[in-house]
Amino acid sequence: MKTLASGSVIGMLGGGQLGRMIAMAAAQMGFHTHIYCPYDKNPGEQVTDKLTRESYTDFKALQKFIDDVDVVTYEFENIPLETVNFLTERAVLFPSAKALQISQDRLTEKDFLNNIGLKTAPYAAVSTGRQAVKELEKIGYPAILKTRRFGYDGKGQVIVRSASEVADAFASLGSSQVIIESFINFDLEISVVVARGQDGEIKTFTPFENQHKNHVLDISITPPRLAESLSKEACRMAEKIVAEISYVGVLTVELFISSDEPQLIVNEIAPRVHNSGHLTIEACPTSQFEQHVRAICGLPLGSTQLYAQAVMTNLIGDDILEMNELLRDPKANVHHYGKAEARAGRKMGHVTRLYAFGEKLPL
Amino acid sequence: MKTLASGSVIGMLGGGQLGRMIAMAAAQMGFHTHIYCPYDKNPGEQVTDKLTRESYTDFKALQKFIDDVDVVTYEFENIPLETVNFLTERAVLFPSAKALQISQDRLTEKDFLNNIGLKTAPYAAVSTGRQAVKELEKIGYPAILKTRRFGYDGKGQVIVRSASEVADAFASLGSSQVIIESFINFDLEISVVVARGQDGEIKTFTPFENQHKNHVLDISITPPRLAESLSKEACRMAEKIVAEISYVGVLTVELFISSDEPQLIVNEIAPRVHNSGHLTIEACPTSQFEQHVRAICGLPLGSTQLYAQAVMTNLIGDDILEMNELLRDPKANVHHYGKAEARAGRKMGHVTRLYAFGEKLPL
Numbered sequence: 207m208k209t210l211a212s213g214s215v216i217g218m219l220g221g222g223q224l225g226r227m228i229a230m231a232a233a234q235m236g237f238h239t240h241i242y243c244p245y246d247k248n249p250g251e252q253v254t255d256k257l258t259r260e261s262y263t264d265f266k267a268l269q270k271f272i273d274d275v276d277v278v279t280y281e282f283e284n285i286p287l288e289t290v291n292f293l294t295e296r297a298v299l300f301p302s303a304k305a306l307q308i309s310q311d312r313l314t315e316k317d318f319l320n321n322i323g324l325k326t327a328p329y330a331a332v333s334t335g336r337q338a339v340k341e342l343e344k345i346g347y348p349a350i351l352k353t354r355r356f357g358y359d360g361k362g363q364v365i366v367r368s369a370s371e372v373a374d375a376f377a378s379l380g381s382s383q384v385i386i387e388s389f390i391n392f393d394l395e396i397s398v399v400v401a402r403g404q405d406g407e408i409k410t411f412t413p414f415e416n417q418h419k420n421h422v423l424d425i426s427i428t429p430p431r432l433a434e435s436l437s438k439e440a441c442r443m444a445e446k447i448v449a450e451i452s453y454v455g456v457l458t459v460e461l462f463i464s465s466d467e468p469q470l471i472v473n474e475i476a477p478r479v480h481n482s483g484h485l486t487i488e489a490c491p492t493s494q495f496e497q498h499v500r501a502i503c504g505l506p507l508g509s510t511q512l513y514a515q516a517v518m519t520n521l522i523g524d525d526i527l528e529m530n531e532l533l534r535d536p537k538a539n540v541h542h543y544g545k546a547e548a549r550a551g552r553k554m555g556h557v558t559r560l561y562a563f564g565e566k567l568p569l
Numbered sequence: 570m571k572t573l574a575s576g577s578v579i580g581m582l583g584g585g586q587l588g589r590m591i592a593m594a595a596a597q598m599g600f601h602t603h604i605y606c607p608y609d610k611n612p613g614e615q616v617t618d619k620l621t622r623e624s625y626t627d628f629k630a631l632q633k634f635i636d637d638v639d640v641v642t643y644e645f646e647n648i649p650l651e652t653v654n655f656l657t658e659r660a661v662l663f664p665s666a667k668a669l670q671i672s673q674d675r676l677t678e679k680d681f682l683n684n685i686g687l688k689t690a691p692y693a694a695v696s697t698g699r700q701a702v703k704e705l706e707k708i709g710y711p712a713i714l715k716t717r718r719f720g721y722d723g724k725g726q727v728i729v730r731s732a733s734e735v736a737d738a739f740a741s742l743g744s745s746q747v748i749i750e751s752f753i754n755f756d757l758e759i760s761v762v763v764a765r766g767q768d769g770e771i772k773t774f775t776p777f778e779n780q781h782k783n784h785v786l787d788i789s790i791t792p793p794r795l796a797e798s799l800s801k802e803a804c805r806m807a808e809k810i811v812a813e814i815s816y817v818g819v820l821t822v823e824l825f826i827s828s829d830e831p832q833l834i835v836n837e838i839a840p841r842v843h844n845s846g847h848l849t850i851e852a853c854p855t856s857q858f859e860q861h862v863r864a865i866c867g868l869p870l871g872s873t874q875l876y877a878q879a880v881m882t883n884l885i886g887d888d889i890l891e892m893n894e895l896l897r898d899p900k901a902n903v904h905h906y907g908k909a910e911a912r913a914g915r916k917m918g919h920v921t922r923l924y925a926f927g928e929k930l931p932l
Contacts, residue, residue: 209893212889212892212905212907213907213909226596230593230596230597230616233589233593233615233616233907234593234903234904234905235903235905236892236905236906236907236918237907238615238907239615251618252596252601252602252618253593253596253616253618255614255615255616491899491900491901491902491923500896505893505896506893506896506897508896508899509899509900511899513876513877513923514876526575529575529599530572530868530869533863533868533869533871534869536854536871536872536874537854537872538854539854540597540598541597542575542597542598542599543599544575544576544596544599544600544601546576555599560854560876
């Protein structure tokens, strides 16, 4: 385990709100951050010590970036493969390329999960509409067609309810690398944010119950309104994933609790901090962001105990215009990501409210 | 009241740990920060969006700075008078010059406090050792000689126990602008952090009990171990100060509870956030830093309610070397100010621990 001294520089690919909040946690611990992001006016650049604004495949710029930092991490999983390889060969990269390989491809991800004994929706990889129809005879309708790579927030996926819809649905994805999944009827969606340190120590936050609106996370609640036994089992599943691949950093597992029988089905994993974990900033001694910094810097992991119940609400698009009103709510911890333009569907900020244990949540 | 929209730029004089934590609070609310600080490697520069590294009396650089920002504030009170005047004439300055005029001179400060009916130690202004001896015949020994301007953390002051010590003590201060104060025997020292908004709204944090070591704050505890009636009276005194001068921003009042009779004596005021208020980051919905940002940006003030009891311990000099050990303490919220060199007596970071109400503090 290589422990980085304070003053060391954390290199981070990506300058979105996740990178921004990691940079702020790193600063609180006395680390410097160097953000690498091709986009102008990214939320991270306002709080980082250093910034490189170049393409992820500009290898000259990447080399200069590597030379300046002590460890490289990232805030998003869709990093080009050649960039991952370049970094793996030349830098200390946490989480490692393995986590990216698994999570960048829905087929690899599902194969991995099933291989280690975790349940997913029935699935199959297909490369033509005709093949999809054939596989769907086994899996049944309704089902979902998803591009294997580079999907997020409901993008790159489409539901099909009968064989007649498959050809158009397949064509709409614009890719021949497709996975079909059985549509899961679920009562509840939860996520588990887990961290594994360089020494193998693992700490898991209490799961978050997630509610979506238009395929984008709307509200997260912790503790989830779920039997304690299932909540604990979800944590054990997340811990199994990070142990299995000797993961270093924070990882998120999204799970469904199916309606048919009370069982946990893994939806997907993300090798990073997660929107549902934002409430850990106020609700826990250690936030998911600080936990990630601790893990990648070779420091002991922090406490994930809950101080209170917590509800996080995303501020999407114009929601952010309510900000000054929200500041009047004594319970509201308001976070603004510093994005200049409130485009529809864009994550502009979030609000976390804490409630004493036993207090009724206003939901 | 001029409410600044998110994305506005807060200009701040000073890039120490106070400025750093104000910048981080500003970022969380979607504001940009432009720090103006003459010193290289200042803690604030790692988290600010923009930085000017010039002298406080470089008026050309100051003008450029003003042109870039929407409001000017500061993290320390010892700003040169000509700089204060320059800013007052050309920019929106919160807190205003009046607060600086009062707090930069111990005589002006004591006169102001007594004029509004608040009790201070008996005092007198003197400009020679002989004059000091004469005034001390009235005030009595022991007493303290202090330079009227630019003292902090016990610097610029010396105790005298008899007339024979006065001449040397006076000479050691290296200034003829001196104030003599009666030495107060006190049971407890507390501070009150109060905020006043542009619309006159006032919010006060629960007072902090402060313990010093070598004239530097060592530990702050809240709530203070003090009769509720005195605690409330201290808050009312702080509120009177900010109301009296139509102050905008966060202000700190240091008070003694005298041993002779249970009464509150104002020691000094600081027109800024304060070391003793760092525990508000974890212990309150709104930290002192966010509160300051809200006040100067024309936003409603936030809740100062306590979630729990809290104890803040400063990490001075080599204390910071314990950091990785502290990270193993599940109760410890560790803050590292990013200073490269751990010089003796230097404030390097702090730790805050929360304790449920009713829980016994380990003190």
